[in-house]
Amino acid sequence: MRSTGTYAASTTLGESVQAFVPHALPPAKPALAPESFVEANRAAELALARLSGVAGLVPSVDWLLYSAIRKEALLTSQIEGTQATLADLFDEEAGFAVNNTDDVEEVTNYLRAFRLVQSQLRDPAGLPLSVRLLCDAHRLLLDGARGNGKQPGELRRSQNWIGGTRPGNAVFVPPPPERVPALLADLERFIHNTDNGSQPLPPLVKTALVHLQFETIHPFLDGNGRIGRLLIAALLEHWGLLPEPLMYLSGYLKQHQFEYYRRLSNVRTEGDWEGWVAFFLEGVATAAHDAERNIVAIATLLATDRRSLLAAPKAGPSSYRLFEMLPMMPRFTIDQVRQKLATSFPTATAAVKVLEDLGIVTELTGQKKNRSYSYAAYIALLSAV
Numbered sequence: 001m002r003s004t005g006t007y008a009a010s011t012t013l014g015e016s017v018q019a020f021v022p023h024a025l026p027p028a029k030p031a032l033a034p035e036s037f038v039e040a041n042r043a044a045e046l047a048l049a050r051l052s053g054v055a056g057l058v059p060s061v062d063w064l065l066y067s068a069i070r071k072e073a074l075l076t077s078q079i080e081g082t083q084a085t086l087a088d089l090f091d092e093e094a095g096f097a098v099n100n101t102d103d104v105e106e107v108t109n110y111l112r113a114f115r116l117v118q119s120q121l122r123d124p125a126g127l128p129l130s131v132r133l134l135c136d137a138h139r140l141l142l143d144g145a146r147g148n149g150k151q152p153g154e155l156r157r158s159q160n161w162i163g164g165t166r167p168g169n170a171v172f173v174p175p176p177p178e179r180v181p182a183l184l185a186d187l188e189r190f191i192h193n194t195d196n197g198s199q200p201l202p203p204l205v206k207t208a209l210v211h212l213q214f215e216t217i218h219p220f221l222d223g224n225g226r227i228g229r230l231l232i233a234a235l236l237e238h239w240g241l242l243p244e245p246l247m248y249l250s251g252y253l254k255q256h257q258f259e260y261y262r263r264l265s266n267v268r269t270e271g272d273w274e275g276w277v278a279f280f281l282e283g284v285a286t287a288a289h290d291a292e293r294n295i296v297a298i299a300t301l302l303a304t305d306r307r308s309l310l311a312a313p314k315a316g317p318s319s320y321r322l323f324e325m326l327p328m329m330p331r332f333t334i335d336q337v338r339q340k341l342a343t344s345f346p347t348a349t350a351a352v353k354v355l356e357d358l359g360i361v362t363e364l365t366g367q368k369k370n371r372s373y374s375y376a377a378y379i380a381l382l383s384a385v
């Protein structure tokens, strides 16, 4: 598919945000009426509710969130070509040397951007979901070497395009820069407009449309994919669909990347709104099921390892406490254990040795000094998409 090469075509598309408002829908688009999505929407909502329920079964959701948020950060960055792995991210957090520093920085920047949005939305005095908040998140996302020169935190002031080397041979040419602020303001109104007429759109369908329109506007010079997907996570929480960010939808989008992009394009080229919404709802249901399965698998691993630890004659309070920290510290050094447990070096060493002898953690360096450890089975489970 080629664009017409003119900005006019994309400008018209940008204005199609109006068509998101149900009462303004042209009659030729009856499929966007809520009843056409009832089944898929119900399945996706149910999958999200189940996911929240499963999370409620574990003693602390902190370790679930710790891993889920990092998975999403990694996968959304991988869609855009980042080569970092989850192990790289854990290494970086443990202070270990990592080779691909720039890639890891992109992922940690996403984490910072996500935390900012989440904390603002949770703070009664914080910013609402708004262009300003997205710009603030964008500033954090593009902080550092790679983002320099890409106008972090600012709406673009020049024309961009998707695919190709210039607007004339691009797959898609988003609206010209002077239209961007008004189109985003329109999108902001759409998000906060609760008066959707007699047939309100289900929030998940609205989320699908918001993402589509955000990507259509492509308001930044870089980082549009990641901020657009961050917006999805924010909306799921904002609309009470998933109170905690336990899902990593980017895993589904990455696995179906070609279809993801094609569905976005098809709205523009074929008017296939239904296809995009159906794809999105299927993605949410699948990603929620995957996250649920992953939680069960991790909880099982932890329960099995905990049982073998409790049965070990040499285990004691320090090794028990260390074990409970592992899900949020899967790579570590003895000195970090010493600090976390607020104990002596010999006690920390002994605690680690108990876990090592049981095969729960493994040493990575093969050195006698400055040894590093990994809860490898846990990282492997998390890394399976």
Ligand SMILES: Nc1ncnc2c1ncn2[C@@H]1O[C@H](COP(=O)(O)OP(=O)(O)OP(=O)(O)O)[C@@H](O)[C@H]1O
Pocket (backbone or CB within 6 Å): 079, 080, 161, 162, 163, 171, 172, 215, 216, 220, 221, 222, 223, 224, 225, 226, 227, 228, 261, 264, 265
């Ligand atoms: N045909 C399309 N129409 C609209 N949006 C699209 C299309 N194809 C891809 N996208 C969206 O654009 C994103 C990529 O945009 P782009 O290549 O411009 O990257 P970017 O602006 O550098 O952002 P990031 O680096 O986070 O992706 C994709 O992840 C997807 O969300």
